[in-house]
Amino acid sequence: MKTDTEYEKLIRQEIRSLEPYRSPAFDCRIKLDLNESPFDIPAELKDRIYEKARGLNWHRYHDEFEPVLKKQLAEHDSHLTEGVLIGNGSNALIFHALLASVGAGDAVVFPEPTFSLYRQNVTVLGGNPAAFRLREKDFSLDEEQAVALVEKSRAAAVVLCSPNNPTGNRIPNAAIERIAGSTEALIIVDEAYMHFAEDSAFELLAKYPNLILLRTFSKAFGLAGLRFGYALCAPELAHEIVKVQLPHHVSFFTQLAALTMLEEPLLVEERVAEIKRGRRYLQERLAHLPGIRPLASETNFILIECGEKPAAEVFNGLLKLGVLIRNVSGYPGLSRYLRITVGKPAENEALIAALEEVL
Ligand SMILES: Cc1ncc(COP(=O)(O)O)c(C=O)c1O
CATH class of the missing domain: 3.90.1150.10 (Aspartate Aminotransferase, domain 1)
Structure with missing residues (x-):
């Protein structure tokens, strides 16, 4: 003992x-x-998913769904298939994006208050959380403060939650653009709540190769229990980040459910x-x-x-x-x-x- x-x-x-x-x-x-x-x-949709799953060999890995799902997601979001990553919830993708970019002692900048998992993940990776406060009066983000901290801390990554949990407000694209354009750090924008918002940072993807957007099926799609999220970024970035993902990481059941939900816009x-x-x-x-x-x-x-x-x-x-x-x-x-x-x-x-x- x-x-x-x-x-x-x-x-x-x-x-x-x-x-x-x-x-x-x-x-x-x-x-x-x-x-x-x-x-x-709805029960009818659950049945459709069960039917598809029932017909498969459960003793086999099922990597055949991943390319199909990535293609469907790319079509759904008008993005390139090669620039799509999938994960067990967007939480897994937050971790994967950080794992690929943050080394021991590297700073990661994010505003607070925000989703507490960012600080947790950075700490787990041996990185250095470099948080700054959102403005007290309305929880808006001071992009100049962010830019200065990114530069001073030589940040490896920046995490922006937009719309932000728990304050509920979106970070304007002009502010995200100002930060993304000021640095070569990876800019992770967590858009878990984008379906309920007036806009997203999607239009910035083509312009900023250091940007990655994270999305989830846990909120608008109602699949929290099955754990499915995805990321949109430049194909070159996806090509690197995919290397930190574990083999066969998203179950075929979850992938079938995600594909089924995509049939139900x-x-x-x-x-x-x-x-x-x-x-x-x-x-x-x-x-x-x-x-x-x-x-x-x-x-x-x-x-x-x-x-x-x-x-x-x-x-x-x-x-x-x-x-x-x-x-x-x-x-x-x-x-x-x-x-x-x-x-x-x-x-x-x-x-x-x-x-x-x-x-
Ligand atoms: C900002 C934010 N990102 C991600 C998630 C979790 O997403 P997922 O269920 O896709 O891992 C949450 C859940 O509450 C969240 O608030």
């Missing part, structure tokens, strides 16, 4: 200092905490429209609650500022009533804030009713 200190020696110091990335697991009547789609895949469109309607409804109702300030959002969630009542008290009050949202008050600069995922109409109403009771 090894002693605790002997186990410690097996693991790098930067890993030992981390907490695992886990979402708090609460069993709740209404779950508005993880920015998932409120809509499951109208379903995705309708659901995005329904979520945007829910967002408008929530914005309006939240704005009328005492002491609550909802922020504008280009995502499927809304960040709210709590006035008099501490955010943790509001969060716990809702939890007691069976409504789970995300307590982001521990994020840098967000001590008074909570994040709410847009749900189905009945869930949104239940949230408002519960908030009225708690406040």
